[in-house]
Amino acid sequence: MNDPVPSIALPDSACAERVGHYLDTLTKPPGSLGRLEALAVTLAGLTGEDFPGVTPPGVVVFAADHGVAEEGVSAFPQAVTAQMVANFVAGGAAINVFSRRIGARLEVVDVGVASELPPGGIVRDRVRPGTANLAREDAMSRDEALAAIAAGRRAARRAAEAGCRCLIAGEMGIANTTASSAMLAALTGAPVAELVGPGTGMAGEALAHKRTVIEAALAERGPDPADPLDLLARLGGLEIAAMAGAYLEAAARRLPILVDGFIATVAALTACRLEPALRPYLIFGHRSHEPGHRVALEALGAEPLLDLDLRLGEGTGAVLAFPLLEAATAMLAEMATFGAAGVDDSQAS
């Protein structure tokens, strides 16, 4: 684990091709299950299994605070990060409810919350108590960004060692749409105006202020777009770096990854810049209402599974999409072939 980026194998194209042919022997017109068929082929290639499994999924929610919250860029105060972590521990947040529906192993990791947390129920892997205010100074040092990536990798390793067969990373961090927007503008060159959005509910003058803060931070921090670690350190967040690390470790272990919303996708894009071999392992759960998500998805050439106008984070959109992955694997494992079911496909044109 000394190298921040593990080595990631290419998907097994022979296995994917075999499964593509097998799908055409199942009792349905070829291709009629559309993107579900493409998902089955993808999952086979990633896992190297003709009958891939994705259960149980592992959900890891990384929590951290952002110094830039003091610029008034969120509709909620910084203390809400820790309060929501307590809610995760108590089992009352949306991610708890949805994770229970899919039988997920749910872990909450403190990689950088700025205040005290309840004694039990979370993994303590805090790199520092929140980032510095990126509008005034670098959010963190390069070493701290590396430490947060390593914390994310440890979490993915725990999920894999606990038997999880699909990884979902979620996040909780007041003001993290500001950090993510700044990173995305630097990563893609897209104008801030095109990607800045309400986050937890900024509108009107408040949203215009958020945009100004991001534009000024980009000008002052002067990140090197060709150096993803520099971007993470100057503009990022501890939970964003941890998610990037978790994705890289999961892919190194050949676990399919279901990506959540805006912040999770910026983390995924950053991780792909660190190691492009990650890209095939990413399946995109949903399109967030946050406008920057469109920009991030386009940069990755990604088409998400769901579009439900969600903008919560925590991993919720990915967890809601998980049953589609399950359906794709069940289709392969349980559907009858034309031959076995006695359905005649010999005259099909």
Ligand SMILES: O=C(O)c1ccc[n+]([C@@H]2O[C@H](COP(=O)([O-])O)[C@@H](O)[C@H]2O)c1
């Ligand atoms: O995942 C998303 O697409 C998403 C979009 C908007 C907001 N959020 C969540 O809201 C918080 C960040 O919003 P803000 O306004 O504080 O920057 C953070 O905890 C995220 O989990 C998440």
Ligand SMILES: Cc1cc2nc[nH]c2cc1C
């Ligand atoms: C209540 C609340 C819950 C959240 N979950 C993820 N981000 C959040 C932000 C707020 C404000």
